[in-house]
Amino acid sequence: xxxxxxxxxxxxxxxxxxxxxxxxxxxxxxxxxxxxxxxxxxxxxxxxxxxxxxxxxxxxxxxxxxxxxxxxxxxxxxxxxxxxxxxxxxxxxxxxxxxxxxxxxxxxxxxxxxxxxxxxxxxxxxxxxxxxxxxxxxxxxxxxxxxxxxxxxxxxxxxxxxxxxxxxxxxxxxxxxxxxxxxxxxxxxxxxxxxxxxxxxxxxxxxxxxxxxxxxxxxxxxxxxxxxxxxxxxxxxxxxxxxxxxxxxxxxxxxxxxxxxxxxxxxxxxxxxxxxxxxxxxxxxxxxxxxxxxxxxxxxxx
Numbered sequence: 429x430x431x432x433x434x435x436x437x438x439x440x441x442x443x444x445x446x447x448x449x450x451x452x453x454x455x456x457x458x459x460x461x462x463x464x465x466x467x468x469x470x471x472x473x474x475x476x477x478x479x480x481x482x483x484x485x486x487x488x489x490x491x492x493x494x495x496x497x498x499x500x501x502x503x504x505x506x507x508x509x510x511x512x513x514x515x516x517x518x519x520x521x522x523x524x525x526x527x528x529x530x531x532x533x534x535x536x537x538x539x540x541x542x543x544x545x546x547x548x549x550x551x552x553x554x555x556x557x558x559x560x561x562x563x564x565x566x567x568x569x570x571x572x573x574x575x576x577x578x579x580x581x582x583x584x585x586x587x588x589x590x591x592x593x594x595x596x597x598x599x600x601x602x603x604x605x606x607x608x609x610x611x612x613x614x615x616x617x618x619x620x621x622x623x624x625x626x627x628x629x630x631x632x633x634x635x636x637x638x639x640x641x642x643x644x645x646x647x648x649x650x651x652x653x654x655x656x657x658x659x660x661x662x663x664x665x666x667x668x669x670x671x672x673x674x675x676x677x678x679x680x681x682x683x684x685x686x687x688x689x690x691x692x693x694x695x696x697x698x699x700x701x702x703x704x705x706x707x708x709x710x711x712x713x714x715x716x717x718x719x720x721x722x723x724x725x726x727x728x729x730x
Contacts, residue, residue, distance in 0.1 A: 437506070439509075440706075441506070522695075524695060558597065563674065564686070588633055604642065606644065688700065696729050
């Protein structure tokens with residue numbers, strides 16, 4: 429049986445991506461084939477060794493800044509690395525993608541129009557132009573109906589169709605008979621329409637349709653009580669309406685390293701569930717636990 433080939437993008441070269449990439453690979457014992465794409469200088473400074481795998485050095489014509497932080501240079505390199513990885517995997521040259529953190533601000537400085545990894549992957553690596561952000565930590569599983577949108581746009585973004593699509597992809601990962609609970613959008617699940625009508629007009633109709641199609645799904649439930657129940661072992665997964673509903677509860681409830689999964693793609697994509705941490709980059713103190721967990725998840729997946 430051929431070795432699984434995993435491509436790792438090292439993220440923003442001024443953040444902790446190169447450090448956690450190297451730290452994770454030092455602990456990695458699986459016989460997978462590894463290719464790392466990123467700024468070679470930052471990876472070498474983090475302790476890269478040739479026996480860790482193949483290193484593809486990405487360079488930028490932009491000027492490298494003297495200080496760490498979001499930069500045009502870092503954004504250019506991290507975005508080019510991602511595009512190179514997607515090209516290789518789409519061509520059948522690898523099996524899975526592990527992405528270290530990038531800076532959305534740096535991408536903006538470099539002129540990148542995408543708001544994050546998920547949006548790029550949706551455009552270039554999705555089988556049906558859909559991609560679901562989901563997270564797992566031991567028995568905890570959550571997913572997002574919307575992705576990286578400003579709070580003020582969420583009432584426009586939230587549609588029945590988005591809920592149906594997200595729920596089906598989520599169930600495809602957990603299993604169609606998995607018990608999934610759906611969060612409300614408004615405080616107290618809208619209080620019967622007094623504090624919002626999205627539950628009545630959008631979420632409940634979507635849940636009813638999914639039930640008719642055979643999915644084991646219920647809701648909408650207020651997000652605070654929903655997270656309490658899931659953390660206590662109820663439900664196989666929870667479907668949240670927007671980013672902070674999922675991430676706040678997840679990071680409080682998780683007892684094991686959190687892995688971010690992009691579902692609905694032509695291939696597996698995983699990542700650690702944290703950011704670039706420019707403030708501690710270069711100090712060799714970054715925790716690579718989530719990166720290591722994501723690497724092992726990619727190696728074990730079918």
